[in-house]
Amino acid sequence: MTTKTPGTQGAVRTDPAPGREAPIVELRGAGKAYGNVRALHGVDLAVHPGRVTCVLGDNGAGKSTLIKIISGLHQHTEGEFLVDGEPVRFTTPRDALARGIATVYQDLATVPLMPVWRNFFLGSEMTRGPWPVRRLDIARMKRTADEELRNMGIVLDDLEQPIGTLSGGQRQCVAIARAVYFGARVLILDEPTAALGVKQSGVVLKYVAAARERGLGVILITHNPHHAYMVGDHFSVLRLGTLELSAARSGITLEQLTNHMAGGAELATLKHELAQVGGVDVEALPDAGPEAGGAGDAAPKDTAPGTDVPHTAEGKA
Template sequence: MTTDVTTDETNGVAADGQPIVELRGAGKSYGNVRALHGVSLAVPPGKVTCVLGDNGAGKSTLIKIISGLHQHSEGEYLIDGKPVKLGSPREALDLGIATVYQDLATVPLMPVWRNFFLGSEVTRGPWPVRRLDIATMKKTANDELRNMGIVLDDLEQPIGTLSGGQRQSVAIARAVYFGARVLILDEPTAALGVKQSGVVLKYIAAARDRGLGVIFITHNPHHAYMVGDHFTVLRLGTLELSAGRSEVSLEELTNHMAGGAELAALKHELAQVQGVAVDELPEVGDLKQSAAS
């Protein structure tokens, strides 16, 4: 793995302002199956880069490459402008790339503060009788959660008793505390209701405002458009769209996400079914034009 990177020690971002993480024509093949091909992506500090796509679009493969779980088989992967081939998620984490998966890697019956330090516990005392420094971990967890705007009444409560949005927020705060410069969020709102999704989106914006580069993986264009600065749409393993917020509207993003041409074909098929009203749907020509733009 190449690890010769130059960073600004004051804030952990690339000294010359370049993207922290960048893919250039990256792809991944599993034998004869090409799961990802020709995908370019740049993640600057203090921005939310949204990656959208339907099931099978290549989002999971993209996460695995960036997080170090799998190595890319084509193109380039750069961290702070230097090409890398990561051998494990630990190597990615050492370079400040943290991933928060849907299952959150928490232990439901353990208290919040214990989950905050899970795998990185603070200890005190001489070896071999070192013991957990519970007071320090509780205070640190409380302070860091409050710094992110997360106020919990009782850090002793099992994390499994928190709402889905609160658990996601704790996972985000944990990644920020342990030095994440790039935060990858894997479908954090997929199983949440409207209110709890709003909680998670709030803390995504908070992480961005603290200078992190955020990769927000989602299949919901409405959630993406609320916090996103740049939008990348994947379709069948290839790049369907790459555009900044000022370059694409929510309607256009939704059409790219769903596939404008496929929607046009679906409207035509629905028009043949009795009892299905399609008059208020967009015109076929409009959908095709949106998909081609």
Template structure:
């Protein structure tokens, strides 16, 4: 896959999207959670989906990962319309999701968590047993391929840092056949250093040819690794732009809500003791 992506890039063409949403909407009774969402996830690219709490990021994740079905628009995988009934359908199409809680067992070893629910065995019933050596070897090889080097695969995964646990989850998804990797706020609860670790492995997943959907509320993290940016506000697209068409300042402005910030600055100007001239100017850019 990575080779095909490289060939298309060399020819000056963008690879065809693995996942594409056209005008997707979602209703919960009379509440419209999403409307008119367009999204294209291409192999070898990181698509960043940004938005504040309540913007619609979680609903979007649930649709792409198979937890919920869309009510409006088209959901295409490899150019074919799909309606996913559950996360297993998504996995069968190569769409894997890494949630914030990571679904790991803290007291189990790293290698056991890597194969959790998909353990390798050897021998025949009734003497079938876990193939521990093979699972350890594969875990070590896959982590090394992602640039992750752990001294002891037998250590409980709970003893790893948050960034390392996220990285193991990413490597696991890659090994089990992910073509599109959805990362749900992977840096939200991490400090600067550990966030850097996760961003490094997001870039590594891109280099291996995966299409990555990076869900975040941090425009600085998004801009460090993103190739395309989609900003959600109240269930609709506030911005939909390639990296070449948006600056970090513009992205931050859309994320924060430029109009709201301008109104707030005007209100603060009426308060004694607040020097609004020292506040940053908002950037007015058209929504895509």
């Protein structure tokens, strides 16, 4: 894989040629039930090295459950979960980390008042000297943290500053660089731009693209189809615990992705109901789009897991 200079990514990218490498992580008909409540059902997902798989969905769609299965917090109750083609059943997040699967949650697992370099090695500090008088190797940790951050295109003037003084985008980037340094092959990002402004969201997306160029398989969980479309290679939309859409970048437009994310059929119903209410100009409202079965509907409804071949509504490839 060609390596580009870190920090130069982030622009809208074209769909790459279909990868020949086998997926690192793959779900086949996976699901999770909590007693009689089925939170996830029949989900297929494939994460390839050097590709960004975007998982979109509204609140309650099953995104959190999907993250917990892949990261080892919960075990799937149906289907298969494979890592490097081998069926696995993680019992703790450490099992997932041992297989190179790292998760960056919204809270980032950082201590705001600690320096940047301390947060970078939090829980995995470097030490020197003989036991039992081993002590922290502060100089080495600072040097390593600075090198790794610069490799990701992140330049901080002072690693001694509390990480809480950084912007939200910078803290996200430090968390990403930390996961890469500690051997992540699959990086799960849980709503990394949810609480950020436009500029900081762009910074985070740039480093998501940088992680992809370093060969990582990235799972980007987001509510925002515009952010997903900027860096995504494959898109999966969850709705009420099931896979509503699975499509490669080459097989779907931003408008179609936004329509699936918003729920085109529901919007069409809402528009019809609003037409019965006085004072609402329904003609000025946007059309529901292909989801509602409008003319010219050629949007791909699904793709085979781990492939870039879209299936249209008529079942043609």
